[in-house]
Amino acid sequence: MVVACAVAVAQNTTSAEIEKWKAAAEKGEAWAQYNLGWAYANGEGVAENQREAIRWYRKAAEQGDSDAQTNLGYAYSRGEGVAEDKREAVRWYRKAAEQGNATAQYNLGYAYFRGGGVAEDKREAVRWYRKAAEQGFALAQLKLGFAYDKGEGVAEDKREAVRWYRAAAEQGHSPAQFHLGSAYMLGEGVITDEREAYIWLSIAKANGDEASSVALEQSTWWNLTQSEIRSAQKEAAQRLEEIDRRKAEQNDDAKTPAPKGNFTLAPEPKGETPAARVFENTWRSVVVVHNGDTQGSGVIVRPNVVATNCHVVDSRARIVVHKSAARRADTETDFSAEILHADKKKDFCLLKVQNLWGVVATVRKYDTLKIGEKVYALGAPQGLDLSLSEGVISQLRKSRNARFIQTDAAISPGSSGGGLFDRDGNLIGILTSKITGQNTEGLGFAIPADLVLGN
Numbered sequence: 001m002v003v004a005c006a007v008a009v010a011q012n013t014t015s016a017e018i019e020k021w022k023a024a025a026e027k028g029e030a031w032a033q034y035n036l037g038w039a040y041a042n043g044e045g046v047a048e049n050q051r052e053a054i055r056w057y058r059k060a061a062e063q064g065d066s067d068a069q070t071n072l073g074y075a076y077s078r079g080e081g082v083a084e085d086k087r088e089a090v091r092w093y094r095k096a097a098e099q100g101n102a103t104a105q106y107n108l109g110y111a112y113f114r115g116g117g118v119a120e121d122k123r124e125a126v127r128w129y130r131k132a133a134e135q136g137f138a139l140a141q142l143k144l145g146f147a148y149d150k151g152e153g154v155a156e157d158k159r160e161a162v163r164w165y166r167a168a169a170e171q172g173h174s175p176a177q178f179h180l181g182s183a184y185m186l187g188e189g190v191i192t193d194e195r196e197a198y199i200w201l202s203i204a205k206a207n208g209d210e211a212s213s214v215a216l217e218q219s220t221w222w223n224l225t226q227s228e229i230r231s232a233q234k235e236a237a238q239r240l241e242e243i244d245r246r247k248a249e250q251n252d253d254a255k256t257p258a259p260k261g262n263f264t265l266a267p268e269p270k271g272e273t274p275a276a277r278v279f280e281n282t283w284r285s286v287v288v289v290h291n292g293d294t295q296g297s298g299v300i301v302r303p304n305v306v307a308t309n310c311h312v313v314d315s316r317a318r319i320v321v322h323k324s325a326a327r328r329a330d331t332e333t334d335f336s337a338e339i340l341h342a343d344k345k346k347d348f349c350l351l352k353v354q355n356l357w358g359v360v361a362t363v364r365k366y367d368t369l370k371i372g373e374k375v376y377a378l379g380a381p382q383g384l385d386l387s388l389s390e391g392v393i394s395q396l397r398k399s400r401n402a403r404f405i406q407t408d409a410a411i412s413p414g415s416s417g418g419g420l421f422d423r424d425g426n427l428i429g430i431l432t433s434k435i436t437g438q439n440t441e442g443l444g445f446a447i448p449a450d451l452v453l454g455n
Contacts, residue, residue, distance in 0.1 A: 013039055013044040013045035014045060015045055017045060018036070018039060018045040018046055020032075021035045021036045021039070022036060025056060025059070028059075028063075030059075030060040030063040030064070030065045030068070031060075031065070033056045033057075033059045033060035033063075033065070033068065034056070034057065034060040034065050034067055034068040034071075036056040037052075037053045037054070037055075037056035037057035037060065037068060037071065038053070038071070039053075040052040040053035040056065041053035041057075041071070041075075041080075041081070049081075050075070050080050050081025050082075051081045051082075052081075053075070053081055054072065054075055054081040054082050057071050057072045057075070058072060061092060061095070064095075064099070066095070066096040066099040066100070066101035066104065067096070067101065067103075069092045069093075069095045069096035069099075069101070069104065070092070070093065070096040070101055070103050070104040070107065072092045073088075073089040073090070073091070073092035073093040073096070073104065073107060074089070074107070075089075076088040076089035076092065077089035077107075077111075077116070077117070085117075086111070086116045086117025086118075087117045087118070088117075089107075089111070089116075089117050090108065090111050090116075090117040090118045092104075093107045093108040093111065094108055097128060097131070100131075100135075102131075102132040102135040102136075102137040102140070103132070103137070105128045105129075105131045105132035105135075105137070105140065106128070106129065106132040106137050106139055106140040106143070108128045109124075109125045109126070109127075109128035109129040109132065109140065109143065110125070110143070111125075112124040112125035112128065113125035113129075113143070113152075113153070121153075122147070122152050122153030122154075123153045123154070124153075125143075125147075125153050126144065126147050126152075126153035126154045129143045129144045129147065130144055133164060133167070136167075136171070138167075138168040138171040138172075138173040138176070139168075139173070141164045141165075141167045141168035141171075141173075141176065142164070142165070142168045142173055142175060142176045142179075144164045145161045145162070145163075145164035145165040145168065145176065145179060146161070147161075148160040148161035148164065149161035149179070149188075157189075158183070158188045158189030159189040159190070159362065160189075161179075161183070161188075161189055162180065162183050162188075162189035162190050162362065163189075163362065163424055163426070164176075165179045165180040165183065166180055166281070166362075166425075167424075169200065169203075169204075170243065170246075170280065170281065171243070171246075171247065172207065172243045172244065172246075172247045174203075174204045174207035174208060174209040174212070175204075175209060175211075177200050177201075177203050177204035177207065177209065177212070178200075178201065178204040178209050178211050178212045178215070180200045181196075181197045181198075181199070181200030181201035181203075181204060181212065181215070182197070182201075182215070183197075184196040184197035184200065185197035185201075185215075185219070189362075190360065190362060191301075191302050191303070191360055192303075193303050193360050194221055194222075194223045194224050194303075195224060195228060195231075195232050195303065195357060196359060196360060198216070198221065198224065198229065198232045198233075198236075199232050199235050199236045199239065200236075201215050201216050202216065202232070202233060202236035203236050203239060203240050203243070206236070206240055207240075228355070228357070231357055232357070235357060246280075274374070274423055275376060275388060275390050277425070278376045278378075278388070278421055278423060278424075278425050279376075279378070279388050281421075281424075281425030282361070282376075282378055282419060282421050282425050282427075283378065283386055284358050284359040285299055285300045285358060285359045285360065285361040285419065285427070286298070286299055286300075286378050286379065286380075286386060286418060286419055287299070287300065287306055287321050287322060287323055287356075287358070288321070288322040288380045289306070289308050289312050289313065289319065289320075289321055289322075289337070289351070289417055290319070290320045290321075290322070291312060291313045291314070291315045291317055291318075291319050291320075292315040292316075292317030292318075293315070293317075294312060294313075294314070294315055295312075295380065295414055296308060296309060296311075296312030296313075296379075296380070296414060296415075296416040296417040296418075297312075297378075297379035297380045297414065297415055297416065297417040297418030297419075297431070298312075298321065298351065298417045298418070299361050299417070299418065299419040299427060299430065299449075300356065300358045300359065300360050300361060301350070301360065301361055301363065301427070301449075301452040302360060302452070303356075303360060304352060304353050304354060304355070304356050305340065305350055305351065305352060305353070306321060306337065306350070306351040306353055306356070307348070307349070307350055307351075307417070307430050307449070307451075307452050308349050308350075308351060308416075308417030308430065309347045309348070309349060309416045309417045309430065309431075309432050310342050310343070310344045310347050310348065310349040311347055311416065312349070312416050312417045313339060313349055313351065318336070319336070319337040319338065319339070319351060320334045320335065320336060320337065321334075321335040321336075321337045321351065321353050321356065322334065322335070323335065323356065323357065323358055335353045335354065335355065335356050336353070336354065337351040337352060337353040338351065338352050339351060339352075340352040343451075345402070346402050346447055346451065347432050347433075347447060348430065348447055348451050350452070361419060361421075361426075361427035361449075362425070362426050362427065363426065363427050363428075363449045363450055363452060363453060364422060364426035364427065364428050364449065364450070365448075365450045365453075366396075366403055366405075366428070366448035366449075366450050369393060369396060369405065369428060370393065371392075371393050371394070371395060371396060372392055372393060373392060373393045373422060373423070374390070374391075374392055374422070374423050375390075375391055375392060375393055375405075375407055375409055375420055375421065375422060375423075375428065375429075376388055376389070376390055376391075376409065376420070376421045376422075376423075377389045377390075377391070377407070377409040377410065377411055377415060377418060377419070377420050377421075377431055377444070377446075378418055378419050378421065379411075379414065379415035379416070379417065379418020379419070379431055380414050380415065380418065381410075381411070381412030381413065381414040381415040387415075389409045389410035389411070390409060391407045391408040391409030391410070391444075392407065392408060392409075393405060393406070393407055394406040394407055394408050394443075397445075402447070403447070403448050404432075404445045404446065404447060404448075405420060405428065405429045405445065405446040405447075405448065406443065406444070406445055407420060407429075407444045407445070407446065408443075408444065409444060410444070411431055411433075411444035415431050416431055416432060416433070417430060417431065417432075418430070418431045419431070419449075420446040420449075427449040428446070428448070428449050429446025429447060429448055429449050430446055430447050430449055430451075431444070431445075431446050432445055432446055432447050433445050
């Protein structure tokens, strides 16, 4: 098990770079002192010398370089180049963590969780794990998932555990993929979905997770036909390819500014935007719904069950669902659907769709929503497949004993029945209508997604 993490810079360092760093380090440049410390610690361009690494890390750390502080703490925690001292490790982790260094935040959280160099305090551990997790640090996301799963340092919340497992799993973290697959298999924090369990366990197995390999072999998969298993294997391969692509892009981004340089201009932001992350976490849950000449959208809320608006399926014509594939609507593959439940007063309908594959959306309750929260609408406006728009919750309203979420996210004809998601990709509403007029903008409405919990 990884106890702590160190911050790295690019490898294959040349002797010319080492000389450049030495010259700048002797002049007191913190970025060069950090780079030189890393070179000595890893034997990059120079003979490995942990004591020399510590000397340069310390110089940079004392100037406030958070990466140097993190690596100095790491050295103290392991006794590399310096006498092991867990308390000193925590002191340097804290300095870096308070500057927002995600690696240090994770390491500090781990120290509090285990009581290494500081009194054990699981609540404090969770606080630091969360800070790192919110910056996208996969190990912290996994640990935060564990904490919610077991109720350690925080109230037990299986749904919240799944949310953090998913965040780490989407980054390619195989233990998180295993735990996410297990959650779908057991129905803990999500609705039981054997197909989704099979997909995530298959991805984890491909990434070398032995527990997933055992689970796949020992489980019976009673509810999956051979055709469905082959479909799940294909979907797993597609997702794995997409995860690997994103990891490669992130690794390339990470190498761009490293080793550190004395830049005068800040680099342009890299990586996915919040909207991009929401899209990646939700597009597999959104479908296109056709009913005669009417076209709308829908969201997968249970295995083979899609939530949409009743006005989308009012026609007596055949209802057809088109699934999303490769982040677009696959209009070549029809899935026949029938109405399972209809509440026309609330404009809420559930469709039963045989053999539909995809990701079941995680539903968030209406009572937890707050005005001003960032939200994202995903549907098929004007027949254009899978279009994302961004906005906020403008108001939470009630009318004739019905509840509505008002949003300024763009909603157009064809979006009806689509999903309104929060920043973590949780489904909070089913898009239903908008008010239009010459002097009216940004008046869209969704019905609460938690209606599906009672049907």
